[in-house]
Amino acid sequence: MKTVKFLSLIAIFVCFMSCSSDDDEVLKDDPVAGLSLVTSFEANGHTVELYSESSNFTTGYNEISVRIKEAASDRYFSNAEIGWMPVMHMADKEHSCPKSEVALTENETVSKGFLIFQMPGNAEEYWSLTLNYRLGGVTYEADGRLEVNPSLDGKQKISVFKGNDDARYVLAMVDPEKPGVKINDFKAVLYKMEDMMNFSVAEYYKITVDPRMPGMDNHSSPNNEDLTYNAASRMYSGKLSLTMTGYWKINLKLLNADGDVIKGEDVTEENPESSLYFEVEF
Structure with a gap:
């Protein structure tokens, strides 16, 4: 009787392992798993x-x-x-x-x-x-x-604007998708509008980064890195330092290769926010 029970347990275990393995294999082979x-x-x-x-x-x-x-x-x-x-x-x-x-x-x-x-x-x-x-x-x-x-969280992740050079631009945030209390990888894409149907990647600009918490005396954070162009990814990459949870306005300023300001302003006591920005809240 003990032998029968023992063999039954082995059979159940083998079946469980086999089924689990098959399921894992199906999941592993699904190229759109998680999407x-x-x-x-x-x-x-x-x-x-x-x-x-x-x-x-x-x-x-x-x-x-x-x-x-x-x-x-x-x-x-x-x-x-x-x-x-x-x-x-x-x-x-x-x-x-x-x-x-x-x-x-x-x-x-x-x-x-x-x-x-x-x-x-x-x-x-x-x-x-x-x-x-x-x-x-x-x-x-x-x-x-x-x-x-609209954006699922209602926050601004894209800005469409006319620059001081009279060109029209589209700036969109790529990362962080899930911001945290840390120095986050910060990525964005910048396009110039050629006409109603065509847009080209705007290369070798610079985007300054100044995150602020409007609800906390508009304080900023240390160790941010401005967004600069990455020719391999054709995106702009930098660092975004978020020191606490809550609502952040990421004030931005777009400069061309000559350092001329295309859009945006510095944040000062007299000017608490830039006209070019993203928003995150977590």
Whole structure:
């Protein structure tokens, strides 16, 4: 009887380990594990899927993973060549937004890029996304409507402005996604508007950083590092020091390569905030 019980325990243990191992293998092999399927649309017998770390697209920086599958078989295509064009359809005009190239990831069925939405949609005005993609030497087009919401926490993570040089810019915060009481990695992207449909990366500017707590006598913090251009990532990188939890206004000032101020002001006793800023609260 003891032998039977012992063998039964071994069988249960083996089954548990096998099932756990199988589950882990499935999770490990899922190239979009941890991401949310935000939306999908069908065309050409294909399903285009758009994934994000958030369950929604919001104003500001959105990193998006793209997969394309054959609708009939649920088989995902590998090595797709993808281009995209986002368009905001307003009552009296249309415009696009800053966007990256769409590049393949380590998993050949997943491509990734980012879109920077300047404004949310509503019942009458909305964003659409057109994808031109190439599979096996054949080019296809697919498009769908996107729901873009305001920032989830209601804080400003993007600024669209006209500079002192009369050029129009889009500045968006990339990191920190989850700020903490520490010296945070600070990243942003800066684009110049060429026309309503085209934006170019604004290179080799400088963005000064002065975080303040308006509710705590507007005190600042030590060891911040200004944002400077990184040619490899095509982003601006620096450090953001947050010394306590609460609401912070990150006052910014944009300077060109010659040191001329394009937008923003110094924070002083007479001027408690810059006209160019981001916000975080945690």
